[in-house]
Amino acid sequence: MLAHPDPPSPRAWWKSAIIYQIYPTSFFDSNGDGIGDLNGIHAKLDYLKDLGVDVVWLSPIYCSPLADMGYDISDYRNIDPRYGTLEDWDNLLQGAHQRGMKLMLGHRFSSFTPVNHTSDEDNPKRDWYIWRPGKQVDGKRLPPNNWKSVFQGSAWDYDENTKEYYLHLYVSKQPDLNWDNPDVRDAVWDVMRFWINRGCDGFRMDVINIISKVEGLPDALVVDTSQYYQSASMHFANGPRVHEYIKQMHAEVLSKYDLITVGETPFTHDASQLAAYVLPQNKELNMVFNFELMDLDSPDYSPLVRKAWTLAEFKDVIRRWQQFKRDEGYWNTVFIENHDHARSVSRFGNDSNEWRAISAKMLCILEVTLTGTLYIYQGQELGLRNFPRSWGLEEYKDVASQNYYNLVRVQRQKAEGREDVDMSDLLDHFQQKARDHARTPMQWDSSPNGGFTTGEPWMRVNDDYANWNAAAQLQDPDSVYAFWKHAIEVRRQHDVLVYGSFELKLPEHQQVFAYTRVLGDSEAIVVMNFGVNEAEIDPARLGDLDACRSILRNYGASRDDGGRRLNLRGYEGRVYLKQVFSPGCAQN
Ligand code: GLC
Ligand code: CA
Numbered sequence: 001m002l003a004h005p006d007p008p009s010p011r012a013w014w015k016s017a018i019i020y021q022i023y024p025t026s027f028f029d030s031n032g033d034g035i036g037d038l039n040g041i042h043a044k045l046d047y048l049k050d051l052g053v054d055v056v057w058l059s060p061i062y063c064s065p066l067a068d069m070g071y072d073i074s075d076y077r078n079i080d081p082r083y084g085t086l087e088d089w090d091n092l093l094q095g096a097h098q099r100g101m102k103l104m105l106g107h108r109f110s111s112f113t114p115v116n117h118t119s120d121e122d123n124p125k126r127d128w129y130i131w132r133p134g135k136q137v138d139g140k141r142l143p144p145n146n147w148k149s150v151f152q153g154s155a156w157d158y159d160e161n162t163k164e165y166y167l168h169l170y171v172s173k174q175p176d177l178n179w180d181n182p183d184v185r186d187a188v189w190d191v192m193r194f195w196i197n198r199g200c201d202g203f204r205m206d207v208i209n210i211i212s213k214v215e216g217l218p219d220a221l222v223v224d225t226s227q228y229y230q231s232a233s234m235h236f237a238n239g240p241r242v243h244e245y246i247k248q249m250h251a252e253v254l255s256k257y258d259l260i261t262v263g264e265t266p267f268t269h270d271a272s273q274l275a276a277y278v279l280p281q282n283k284e285l286n287m288v289f290n291f292e293l294m295d296l297d298s299p300d301y302s303p304l305v306r307k308a309w310t311l312a313e314f315k316d317v318i319r320r321w322q323q324f325k326r327d328e329g330y331w332n333t334v335f336i337e338n339h340d341h342a343r344s345v346s347r348f349g350n351d352s353n354e355w356r357a358i359s360a361k362m363l364c365i366l367e368v369t370l371t372g373t374l375y376i377y378q379g380q381e382l383g384l385r386n387f388p389r390s391w392g393l394e395e396y397k398d399v400a401s402q403n404y405y406n407l408v409r410v411q412r413q414k415a416e417g418r419e420d421v422d423m424s425d426l427l428d429h430f431q432q433k434a435r436d437h438a439r440t441p442m443q444w445d446s447s448p449n450g451g452f453t454t455g456e457p458w459m460r461v462n463d464d465y466a467n468w469n470a471a472a473q474l475q476d477p478d479s480v481y482a483f484w485k486h487a488i489e490v491r492r493q494h495d496v497l498v499y500g501s502f503e504l505k506l507p508e509h510q511q512v513f514a515y516t517r518v519l520g521d522s523e524a525i526v527v528m529n530f531g532v533n534e535a536e537i538d539p540a541r542l543g544d545l546d547a548c549r550s551i552l553r554n555y556g557a558s559r560d561d562g563g564r565r566l567n568l569r570g571y572e573g574r575v576y577l578k579q580v581f582s583p584g585c586a587q588n
Contacts, residue, residue, distance in 0.1 A: 011499065019053075019056075026442060029455065042091060042092045053376075059071075063080045065173055073107075076191040103200055110176060111170065131162070131166055149168060179241070205262070265277065275325055303400075323502055334372040342437040369515075387440055401436055408426055497524060529570065
């Protein structure tokens with residue numbers, strides 16, 4: 001008998017749950033205005049249930065000026081009319097619950113967008129934001145410090161009325177809330193209770209690690225000498241009081257309900273900093289999204305620029321997080337896509353027509369065989385890919401893309417002393433890395449606009465919808481969708497895939513990613529070829545494959561099973577299961 005009859009971290013429904021992230025604007029439009037909406041999501045609940053989804057997570061649907069696609073919230077307790085009404089939300093919740101699914105809300109508590117920006121001195125809510133006087137340098141007024149907005153330019157905006165600046169770490173319409181003010185925190189707890197009382201089952205908390213800033217708001221270190229404003233995450237990410245505030249959130253709200261909670265924690269690759277949010281004895285959140293893997297293929301200075309990555313790095317990041325503080329109960333999130341990143345098949349698989357489906361299925365094998373709560377992003381289950389290079393800048397709707405493009409263009413214009421500078425290299429990068437690729441409308445069928453809307457879609461649908469869509473894949477037993485559905489079922493049947501320990505095999509292999517997972521008396525062996533060329537490996541180095549059966553594979557059975565060499569075809573992935581007490585089970 002092996003040593004661990006039970007996982008060190010106790011089982012919980014939200015650990016084995018399959019979460020599906022919906023980007024409402026691009027999911028399904030029920031009324032022909034070109035924008036996805038709540039009734040549209042309602043109409044697709046059976047689709048989600050059929051896939052095997054347990055929890056539906058909605059990106060923000062609250063009233064918003066849409067400066068950052070709804071992550072700029074102007075009414076925490078109401079639905080933006082574009083998406084519907086509170087009643088539609090109630091119906092959606094009911095529809096999900098009737099099907100045995102839960103509903104989790106994306107919320108952003110780090111900033112708030114007041115409708116009337118009445119910033120006068122004696123506004124009682126003035127101290128809900130972060131105000132500072134500017135500084136005078138050589139007779140010129142400058143913002144209070146050199147912090148750069150994540151979306152470029154200064155992180156401060158000047159208010160003529162009161163002659164002070166307010167802080168916005170993202171767009172101007174997202175003034176940061178002053179969490180040091182206890183009234184702000186109370187208001188946030190109230191908002192949470194409002195949605196919990198309405199029946200919501202949990203929260204995805206946007207950039208929750210930036211709610212406490214370093215005392216005195218000191219200048220950021222100058223790293224980028226090409227501009228005045230500097231990235232300041234060292235002064236606002238995981239700040240001095242953040243854990244105090246989240247512990248308070250837990251005590252006041254979260255501890256009273258059986259919720260699923262996940263924090264978005266960007267700017268942080270240091271695992272020990274993230275542990276504090278997650279370790280159960282700290283009583284903060286169930287889990288967080290760490291972005292080390294997602295940041296692998298870009299340089300530090302911009303997530304929109306592509307950097308080459310190696311499988312060695314990819315394996316190393318995954319291995320470290322899979323093993324991280326497992327004995328202390330650290331719990332991972334497993335995800336490779338969301339609304340802030342390009343499509344995974346285009347980044348980590350191979351989105352050519354030849355390899356697209358098979359590599360999307362291999363990435364699915366990766367996802368369903370890792371420990372942590374599994375998150376699928378809309379369209380990932382279809383193997384949706386980035387839109388093509390032939391699309392121009394006007395198709396990139398995201399403020400992050402537009403602002404970065406403008407910044408670089410102006411820099412080049414200055415440097416080259418002329419207007420018409422060559423920007424094609426940046427568009428090459430955007431084609432690989434922009435967030436826009438995740439935000440194209442869902443491809444439901446082969447009708448115009450992929451069946452997403454009967455009107456004009458707010459964003460262009462990817463060109464391949466006529467033959468790459470949900471309707472076609474639902475009918476094809478070999479489709480990426482069918483594979484995901486089956487793979488989810490396999491994960492559900494084998495707790496070892498959710499809770500087991502992780503050990504890397506063949507660490508030196510340049511093209512093959514292999515590992516084992518062990519829980520109690522069951523052991524799973526996972527092997528994947530991250531390349532188009534065949535890869536040959538010695539099966540003995542993976543374990544005793546003769547005592548295993550195959551439980552998941554993206555190619556049909558192959559000739560060499562049980563042989564002395566294992567030949568993996570391009571992007572082939574396999575999962576074997578060994579049962580100590582039922583040895584010698586047949587191969588298939
Ligand atoms: C979060 C959201 C992202 C948004 C950003 C700023 O990171 O996931 O979509 O742009 O916050 O609002
Ligand atoms: Ca609509």
